[in-house]
Amino acid sequence: MNEIRLQKAMADAGVTSRRKSEELILAGHVKVNGKKVSQLGTKVSPHDEIMVDGIPVEREKLVxxxxxxxxxxxxxxxxxxxxxxxxxxxxxxxxxxxxxxxxxxxxxxxxxxxxxxxxxxxxxxxxFKMEKTYQAKVRGIVTPDDLKRLEAGVVIDRRKTAKAKASLISTDNVKKTSLVSLTIHEGRNHQVKKMFQVINKPVMKLKRESYGFxxxxxxxxxxxxxxxxxxxxxxxxxxxxxxx
Structure with missing residues (x-):
């Protein structure tokens, strides 16, 4: 029978994270087949009924x-x-x-x-440093120094960004715009836009090209x-x- 740890089953069902699920178990909020469980080593099968604070956990296939x-x-x-x-x-x-x-x-x-x-x-x-790659169309002609600054990290919201990967895809010398590829692994609020704002190249259009691989x-x-x-x-x- 395919059994997994209770906290993983709860996380898989979208109840909360595995760590928070462990806290709920230790605090006595979880029952399996009507019996309170307070040990983290407990395993459950797909047929076991899990309840958190009296509410059944709907277990569905992961997609x-x-x-x-x-x-x-x-x-x-x-x-x-x-x-x-x-x-x-x-x-x-x-x-x-x-x-x-x-x-x-x-x-x-x-x-x-x-x-x-x-x-x-x-x-x-x-x-966990999951890389995300963006393609940004920005105002102004991006220079090699601009790319170096983006890669080294710039200060936004009083904190420096982590090292990134940046490359120039193309420039339009007539419209004075640039197309840049930027890969980051952080997920701060409006991070990419703020990074380009720091180098005085405001974003006109932004697309996330990839999530990891x-x-x-x-x-x-x-x-x-x-x-x-x-x-x-x-x-x-x-x-x-x-x-x-």
Missing amino acids: YYLLYKPRSVITSVKDEKNRVTVMTFFPDVDERIYPVGRLDYDTSGAVLMTNDGELANQLMHPK LNLDGIQPGKWRALKLNEVNRLKQQVMRNAK
């Missing part, structure tokens, strides 16, 4: 999708202003998926969608594809490597 988010779409499950969210593109998906991290309303590109709570939390945590090849805006099993395993392996 993973890569979405090409268009501009003018909110990267959230719901929006209080009733704007279009990423959930609009998944009307026939029954699992309770959600976006991993955020992508600005006016930014297009790769967004990972899943119901795997544990992996989602790992991918979003800075210590996952890119948008063959995917049109507003469309998505399911990740293959080997891609999911590779994501998990990459997270573990980056954690060391």
Whole structure:
């Protein structure tokens, strides 16, 4: 029988992270098949009933999708202003998926969608250093010195950004614009836009080209594809490597 640790089953079901699940177990908030569990070594099968504070945990198969988010779409499950969210593109998906991290309303590109709570939390945590590559169209002609500054890190919100990878794709000397590729592993608020603002090259248009090794090849805006099993395993392996 395929058994896994209780805290992992809770994280997989989207209850919370594995660490928070462990805290709930130790605090006596969790029952398995009607019996309170307070030991972290407990294992459960797909047929066991898990309850947290009397509420049944709905266990569903884990799914993973890569979405090409268009501009003018909110990267959230719901929006209080009733704007279009990423959930609009998944009307026939029954699992309770959600976006991993955020992508600005006016930014297009790769967004990972899943119901795997544990992996989602790992991918979003800075210590796991998941690389994300952006293509930015900016005002002004980007110089080699500008690229060096971006790569070395610039100060935004009173804190220096981590080292990055930056390269110049093209320039338009007539319109005075540049196209730049920037790879970062942090996920600070509006980070890419703020980094370009520091070098006085404001962003005109921004697209996330890839999330880790996952890119948008063959995917049109507003469309998505399911990740293959080997891609999911590779994501998990990459997270573990980056954690060391």
